[in-house]
Amino acid sequence: MKNKIKVFRAMHDLTQEDLAIQLGVTRQTILAIEKGKYNPSLELAFKIAVYFGVTIEDVFEYIE
Amino acid sequence: MKRNSFYIFAGLILLIEIVLFWWSIEIVNPLPIQAGIVSGVIAIFLGRRYVDEVIEDERTNLITQKAAVNTLLIFWVILFLYSIGGVVIGLGAPGIRLPKGWRPEDRSMIDSNHLGFFAFGQILVLCLMIFLYVAFRIYYSHKYGEWDDDEE
Numbered sequence: 001m002k003n004k005i006k007v008f009r010a011m012h013d014l015t016q017e018d019l020a021i022q023l024g025v026t027r028q029t030i031l032a033i034e035k036g037k038y039n040p041s042l043e044l045a046f047k048i049a050v051y052f053g054v055t056i057e058d059v060f061e062y063i064e
Numbered sequence: 065m066k067r068n069s070f071y072i073f074a075g076l077i078l079l080i081e082i083v084l085f086w087w088s089i090e091i092v093n094p095l096p097i098q099a100g101i102v103s104g105v106i107a108i109f110l111g112r113r114y115v116d117e118v119i120e121d122e123r124t125n126l127i128t129q130k131a132a133v134n135t136l137l138i139f140w141v142i143l144f145l146y147s148i149g150g151v152v153i154g155l156g157a158p159g160i161r162l163p164k165g166w167r168p169e170d171r172s173m174i175d176s177n178h179l180g181f182f183a184f185g186q187i188l189v190l191c192l193m194i195f196l197y198v199a200f201r202i203y204y205s206h207k208y209g210e211w212d213d214d215e216e
Binding site: 020021025026029031032037038041044 | 119120208209210212
């Protein structure tokens with residue numbers, strides 16, 4: 001699964017630490033999601049999308 | 065409390081446990097180490113509540129779950145093998161009533177000191193479980209990007 005969290009972070013001028021604090025997760029989790037090593041739960045995916053004010057499809061892209 | 069302060073706190077508790085273990089052996093009384101372990105577990109459990117930073121989330125929980133399940137899968141086989149060996153030795157002792165002719169030869173009653181060796185073996189098996197768990201944690205932490213470099 002690909003994602004554009006890094007892009008959205010850059011647009012909002014946020015560090016991984018800032019976003020992690022806002023979402024209540026560790027910085028390593030944000031890093032792991034960005035690198036595609038960890039797929040977030042549906043709840044966290046929604047939290048990320050809501051935080052950036054976009055839809056899940058805007059942030060995450062499913063690739064078979 | 066910061067995350068690193070909590071780890072130092074946990075390390076201090078571990079040191080206290082080692083001292084208590086040594087003291088228990090010196091006075092030949094298991095009560096200090098048993099009470100110490102219970103107190104230590106409670107102290108660490110309560111200490112975690114005072115950590116300001118997020119130290120666990122869904123990814124760390126996933127790592128913990130996967131490591132624990134895989135450790136359990138292997139550990140129960142090892143513990144079962146060890147325990148079945150103990151049962152065989154135990155049933156071979158004359159303290160257990162068995163029909164005549166079931167035992168190949170007369171055997172002496174298991175000395176109570178030998179139970180200590182059995183417990184020692186059990187602790188070794190438990191240590192193996194800890195090593196297994198740590199190994200699985202390292203594997204899954206690596207898999208889910210615990211030690212990846214920050215690209216920022």
